[in-house]
Amino acid sequence: MTTPTATIIFVSNDIDNFRHHRTHLVDVAVELNMDVVVLAGGNGIPPKNCEYQNVKIDRFQFHWTDFNIFKSILINIFRRRPAILHLVNLKPYLYGGIAARIAKSLGWQGKLVVSVPGLGRLYDGKDLTLAKKMRTKAIELVLKVCLGDATICFETSSDRDFWIKRGLTISNKTELTNGTGIDLAQFRPPRRRVSGRPxxxxxxxxxxxxxxxxxxxxxxxxxxxxxxxxxxxxxxxxxxxxxxxxxxxxxxxxxxxxxxxxxxxxxxxxxxxxxxxxxxxxxxxxxxxxxxxxxxxxxxxxxxxxxxxxxxxxxxxxxxxxxxxxxxxxxxxxxxxxxxxxxxxxxxxxxxxxxxxxxxxxxxxxxxxxxxxxx
Structure with missing residues (x-):
């Protein structure tokens, strides 16, 4: 077996969700002969061929304990010097973006990749209180500063255009994929549908x-x-x-x-x-x-x-x-x-x-x- 030539670190909200929707990313990294580390919340089972570190990530509120997310990412960047840091979901690319910005100022030369699964609740348009508007503006400011050189991967052109319009990225820094992909050989229609059943x-x-x-x-x-x-x-x-x-x-x-x-x-x-x-x-x-x-x-x-x-x-x-x-x-x-x-x-x-x-x-x-x- 060949020795891996580089390391990739993934950061995601939840390990179950990552395994269900992002295992193909681990497969790609392994095919490219990389060591894979996954930092994620939850108590599920990680994908094969990776090292898993549990990091508590509360998706529903910002709290001072979020500092632990930032700290875990920063420590792993300095300890492992990954060739790629790939962030999925809002809190990972918020705190991961800050950690990457600091690490780059101190000599880390790895690549930053961000997956945007959708606009999510940050832009759901409901309950647009002054506090929510200010929070959104603050988050966007951090993303503009910290993700300037990141490759941002979108599932729809609409989301990509929305980020570009908000000044969060530019067109030549984006990649478009059609969802997370499935194995079409596993999902097939029945040969015929049973008549008479509900x-x-x-x-x-x-x-x-x-x-x-x-x-x-x-x-x-x-x-x-x-x-x-x-x-x-x-x-x-x-x-x-x-x-x-x-x-x-x-x-x-x-x-x-x-x-x-x-x-x-x-x-x-x-x-x-x-x-x-x-x-x-x-x-x-x-x-x-x-x-x-x-x-x-x-x-x-x-x-x-x-x-x-x-x-x-x-x-x-x-x-x-x-x-x-x-x-x-x-x-x-x-x-x-x-x-x-x-x-x-x-x-x-x-x-x-x-x-x-x-x-x-x-x-x-x-x-x-x-x-x-x-x-």
Whole structure:
């Protein structure tokens, strides 16, 4: 076995999320013969082929204990002298950016890479109090100062353009990828859908109201359709916006599966995937997986969903802004598909074809990061 020639350090909010969405980055680094170190919060299982250091990261508030994030990153930069520091999520690229700026002033010559999964809650447009506006301005100022020479990787051109417009980066310092990529060989539609069974409608993701779980639950509650099964898959988080698993287990109108590891199998039994998210994400992985399995996607109209959905051709958009409005829209679409089941096959096939043409595979995304890491 060849001795690694360099080190890469990843910093992410949560190790479970990193393993689920960013393992391809570890694969790329290993293929480039690099030692891999991951600093992340949470108590999950890290990806293979990396050294994992647990760093407590509270995503929901800024606190003086955040100094420990900055300190851990700075110590690792000086101790390991990484060729690349790759930051994912807001707090990592905020404190990691500061640490990188200091390290560079003291002689570190490594490369700084930042992944922006979406605009997230920082720009959700809700509760724009003076305090929130000032906090956003302060964060942007730090990012402008500390990420000036970083390569910023975006999942949508809309997010990239937004950062450029805000003066947070410039065009020739960016890279565009189509989401995080999936192994298309693992996600396949069933050879044929079983006729006569209930229509299966799925919400899969973090159990958050902001992701639209409350919209999904209301849809299930107002539905009078006996031939439709409403299914929720996911796990709870320490998030003030979360919906508890006990509520979902006892809910009379949905089937709650909890955390599902075999998503290809679940999606192979699913007809419709719903994502009524209320904040701007990147390209949602669940919509990529749904398209790969020939499911019909119904999602809020935002930049990430527009990368996958063409109205009535590869899926459907939700245009309303309220819980009631969106749940009524979802129910109307489900009723229409239930009455015209052949549309599910046609739209599902269209979605899968679009996916194959659009560079959403893990190989395509890995190739983009090979370019980033190698130049």
């Amino acid at each position: 229509l299966k409608v799925l919400y899969a993701g973090r159990l958050l109201k902001a992701k639209g779980l409350d919209v999904f639950l209301r849809t299930a509650e107002i539905s009078q359709m006996e031939n439709v099964e409403m299914v929720v898959a996911g796990q709870t988080e320490a998030d003030p916006d979360g919906v508890s698993e006990s509520i979902l287990r006892d809910h009379p109108c949905v089937v709650f599966l909890g955390k599902v590891d075999d998503m290809p199998h679940l999606l192979g039994q699913t007809d419709i995937v719903v994502l009524p998210s209320r904040y701007n994400e990147g390209v949602p992985r669940i919509l990529i997986e749904a398209a790969a399995c020939g499911c019909v996607s119904i999602a809020t109209d935002f930049a990430g969903s527009r990368a996958l959905i063409e109205e009535g051709v590869t899926g459907f958009f939700l245009r309303q802004a309220t819980i009631k409005g969106q749940s009524d829209e979802i129910l109307s679409i489900i009723e229409n598909l239930s009455e015209n089941p052949s549309m599910i096959t046609i739209i599902g096939n269209n979605a899968r074809e679009h996916l194959f043409k659009g560079g959403f595979s893990s190989d395509a995304v890995k190739a983009a990061f090979q370019r980033v890491y190698s130049h």
